[in-house]
Every structure is written in structure tokens, then in C-alpha cells.
Amino acid sequence: MNIVSEKEIHLLAFGMIAEVLNSQERTWPWAMDTDALRADLIHIFPELKDMPFVIAVDMEVNHMNQPIPPGATVALLPPYSGG
């Protein structure tokens, strides 16, 4: 993982979300919670608006809004399809 500054997060994306972001792994400006991050992402990548995904903060998924600590690893997870 890259070192991220205090005002950044480590952003991971998977599946069809990674295709929209055109990367699986990048640094991204810190947002205070997952709702704010989602809004920031949709602002830059409008296609995300209509795509289902949940946001994991340090590998924890919470379907409610959850705070993001600066420097966290945040992952954008479309519906799973393993098996």
C-alpha cells in the first residue's frame, strides 16, 4: 500500500466500479464519512450514480453512513459474485 497523508485515504475499487475509476487502487482526498465520500465520487464519476456498491472502511461494511478516519483504507464493493 502507498503511504497516504492525513488528508487522504487509500481507495480500493473492485469489479465494475474499478472499471469506472479505471484503477483498483489510488489515493483519494479524505471525506468525513461514507455518504460524503459517495457524493465526492459521483461528482467526479457520474456513472457511479446508477451503480450499486457498498463502502467498506478498514474492511468493515456498514449499510448506514459511517465515519472515515483520515488515512483509512476504503473499498468500493459492487455486489459479490463469487462461487
Add this chain to the structure above:
Amino acid sequence: MNIVSEKEIHLLAFGMIAEVLNSQERTWPWAMDTDALRADLIHIFPELKDMPFVIAVDMEVNHMNQPIPPGATVALLPPYSGG
């Protein structure tokens, strides 16, 4: 299978019943139905009285009394324990 006369049946025994009869396969005097056969068998092999077994006539098991055609193949089946 051996040829059996009209007044005989072809008697098969399995598992612990075969051990009591000391054979897996023999001819046996015909009996008109499974209840009569069971009585004949217990008369000769009293140990069978306390042993659970069902009687298949030409591979069909009927837990009620069933007729035995002369020359039938009759099998004495203790509780199954495959697997």
C-alpha cells in the same frame, strides 16, 4: 441360482441371519406365506425369534403377511447398515 422344485423355495439370508442359518443361500420347503415361513424358520432356528428381520419375496418387501409362490426367491433381511 439353483433349480428348486415346485414344493421348494430358494432361500437367501444376509447379515446376522446368514450366520444363524450358517448359509447365505439354500433351498427350503415351500410355505404358503411369509408368516408361515417365519414360523417354520423359528421352529428350526429358535435364535431367530429375538432377531429383527423382514422377508422379501422376489425382491419385494411387504411388512404385512404376503403369499409366497412356489419356486420363489425369498430373502431374510436384518436391518440394513450400508453407508
Add this chain to the structure above:
Amino acid sequence: MSEKKPKSIFIQGPISGVFVGESIAKHQSKTDIGAHALFLGQVRADVRDGQRVSHIDYSAYEDMALQKVHDIREAAFGQYPLTCMHIYHSLGTVGAGEISLFVFVSSPHRDAAFTALRQIVDQIKSDVPIWGKEVFVDGDATWKVNR
């Protein structure tokens, strides 16, 4: 008795992991299968009255067993959307830790495979005339009882 004798399910002695692996590999050409569910029955080294089971000697009323397995197969194919089904049972000696029963069910989706597998294994244990004699390490023996 039916005219056509059903295919045998019996294997002399234990069923090997290699045999199971080869059975699985044979299904790669069946590309409508999405789910395989397998059951393997293994002989346990149970201890009864201080005696440990060394092996089980299996015997069967083979003709009737094949008819019963045929009926179990037909019923399951009628109830569930299955692609294929294979059933094998050992005869003769199978040691503790070795496999005596192998049931292999395949279907497009997993629900049918799971449900059919469980039903088939239960019916094999309850309806198919096969007997196991548990032989202990010291040579004594007792007839196995299914739970």
C-alpha cells in the same frame, strides 16, 4: 424384476480419493453443470466396550440393492432438475479411515444438488439391503447399526 439389469454400484474394497477425483474430472465436458454436491461415507475407528473398530466387512443382496438404487435414482431425477448422479458402495473389507460410500449429484444450480444429495444418502442408508460387520482390532465383530 425389470428386463434390463441396472448398472452396478458396487466396488470391491475401499473407494479411493483418486477415483473420486477422476469422476469429477469427467464432468468438465458437461458445461450446463454449475454445482456438484458429493457425499463420502468413511469408516470410523469407533470404540465399543473398549474395542476399537479395525475395518468393516460389507455384504449386500446385490440384485435387490441395484433395484432399490435404481428406484432412488429415478425418484430423484423426477423430483429435481439434476444433470447427473453417480452412486458407489463398497463390498468386502474397508478399513477405518477408508471410504465405503460415494454419492455424486450435479445440477445447473446448487439448491437441487444439495437437496437431492441429502435425500439420496438417507434413502441409501434406509432402503438398500447392504450390511456392515464391524471387526475390532482384537478380531471380535459386531453387526453395524445405522442411526
Add this chain to the structure above:
Amino acid sequence: MSEKKPKSIFIQGPISGVFVGESIAKHQSKTDIGAHALFLGQVRADVRDGQRVSHIDYSAYEDMALQKVHDIREAAFGQYPLTCMHIYHSLGTVGAGEISLFVFVSSPHRDAAFTALRQIVDQIKSDVPIWGKEVFVDGDATWKVNR
């Protein structure tokens, strides 16, 4: 995050019948096992809009997937009397007819193995961050959706 990293479940490319057979054979020394229940997920050559699936490319959020599988394992061991459990999933390319998921549960008696197997497979499909991209024969692709 836990201190200790859980054992990987991932295999690059398809899971072979030989691998499954070898996994089974390794259990011969565990003589308290009476029942093995196995699930294998195989890639189907589904046809969508006239296009046939050639293969699936699997990717995963590996660290989180291993945590989730660890949780699924611990829950099942807590609920059922299981002797052992093995879970493998492919990453990368798995062709139609090849195996991408292998779940192997063993217990003294069959009920626990059947029930745990089904629960574990359902939870792997619903809770573990793995994605499959279905690639068609003509090169087009679509993201797989689990039922």
C-alpha cells in the same frame, strides 16, 4: 484487522479433480470422521443474448475475503460438531466446465456435514468479496450476478 493473517483460500486458475482427490485422501488418518460433504462450483457455458460464456475472470478483495471466510469458518465450527473444513476459491481465469469453488466439510455423522456445507456455500456467495466477470466466446464480457 486481526494480528494473525488467516490462511489463504485462493488458487490461481481452476481447481482440478486431482486436487480434490488428494484433499480427500489426506483425511484417511482422521478416523473419527464418518461423513465428508463436498461442494464444487463449476463454470457454466451459459448463453446470454445469443453469446456463450467462454470463461470467468475472478478477482477479490483478498484481505477482506480472508477475514470473511475466517468468520464463516469460526461460526460453523461453533454451531456444528465438525472435524475439519477446507475452502478454496479460484482467482483469474476459469473456463466453462472447470471448477472455481471447493468447499469440503467433515464430521463424525452426516447431518452436521450436510447442514454446515450448505450454510458455508451460501455465506461464501453472499458475504465474501469476490467478483466474476463472464467473458463470452466473441470477447464481450459482463459482470456475473449471483442468484
